[in-house]
Ligand SMILES: Nc1ncnc2c1ncn2[C@@H]1O[C@H](COP(=O)(O)OP(=O)(O)OP(=O)(O)O)[C@@H](O)[C@H]1O
């Protein structure tokens with residue numbers, strides 16, 4: 001059966017989706033945190049820049065972002081691979097969504113925590129690092145899991161700029177053997193279901209490992225109070 | 228005598244919008260002294276305490292801690308705050324850290340002690356508030372009274388020159404108030420310098436060297452507990468003390 005012969009190739013191609021996933025979600029995390037911090041704690045300028053960033057990357061369609069970063073950058077003479085372009089485009093997009101998640105979590109932390117941190121002599125930055133972020137990141141895990149499930153699927157969009165990820169490989173098979181379309185795409189679907197399942201299991205384990213007794217309930221109540 | 232002044236607060240003003248919450252408050256605190264501040268709700272007691280360590284910057288006025296001007300723009304405010312303990316009405320323990328880590332954090336990150344030394348001091352302070360065996364408990368696993376005692380240990384660990392208490396027992400169930408007041412009484416007796424906003428008149432009467440009665444953003448009267456209770460100079464002071472005693476029970 002050709003489907004079976006195609007399987008190793010499909011799995012191999014899916015590794016590129018995984019690589020893209022880690023790249024883009026990592027980039028989104030690293031950029032999303034400062035964006036959230038600028039919005040909550042920054043001055044007018046930093047807050048404004050952060051908001052503009054969020055507005056742009058949430059408002060522009062994914063495909064347009066991909067084309068901008070790939071074809072647009074080429075036109076500017078920047079030679080970046082399709083994979084890098086996809087990582088940047090989807091990563092920045094994710095940073096906008098992740099920043100929203102982190103901002104919400106930061107704002108759900110009662111004001112007294114920052115005051116208490118200041119009262120023992122922690123600077124603003126130390127308070128953020130040792131008090132606010134450790135709490136906010138714990139709160140952010142459930143909504144962050146949603147973002148994870150969403151961007152893992154977005155990796156297939158890299159197809160549009162020629163990244164040899166799983167959908168492109170599936171298309172490559174079905175172009176030759178078009179009667180396999182149903183089978184091949186079902187396999188692709190199953191692979192994504194598996195990834196999403198594994199990812200969420202991993203995040204669930206992480207959430208459990210970082211659990212602090214009573215913290216979630218208290219934080220959830222605080223979040224409710226703050227609307 | 229002036230050399231014994233640890234904390235000096237001079238002409239503090241603070242305005243929120245159109246409301247002038249503090250309208251020129253001044254007082255001094257000697258080393259080892261305990262002052263209790265009383266006054267009706269909304270009178271600016273919390274704001275005053277927060278103006279002292281600049282959790283809220285005052286609009287006007289100056290503060291000195293042990294000869295260093297807290298309010299001076301060149302003063303390292305974080306360093307000063309580490310020397311001023313602050314105990315909040317609702318404890319504000321760091322919710323993601325256990326009792327030991329709450330007490331140890333400042334020692335590690337501000338005083339930069341090594342872990343062994345920091346743990347030693349933190350355990351000593353937890354011992355002092357009677358909670359050594361709760362070192363590994365998280366705030367949510369502690370009663371309100373225990374949380375407040377941990378927060379006192381957190382303040383003590385920094386070896387502060389003065390501790391400011393903002394209604395430390397008013398968020399507690401009545402049966403938990405005693406254990407916190409007991410810790411505070413021990414502290415006062417051991418010579419800690421303290422400013423305590425509280426309406427626990429029993430505590431005020433037996434522990435305070437001086438009571439300050441505030442109303443409408445100013446100090447109406449200050450004096451020894453004896454004098455204020457038996458012979459207040461201002462009519463308002465007497466009225467308020469009678470009301471508070473009715474509300475909170477007899478001074479023991
Ligand atoms: N951050 C703030 N923004 C605006 N107004 C404030 C703020 N903090 C306090 N106020 C106002 O300042 C006034 C004094 O408040 P403060 O909390 O200092 O009074 P208090 O004497 O501590 O009262 P209580 O006994 O109820 O604790 C109140 O009218 C309050 O509404």
Ligand SMILES: [Mg+2]
Pocket residue numbers: 272273274393394
């Ligand atoms: Mg108050």
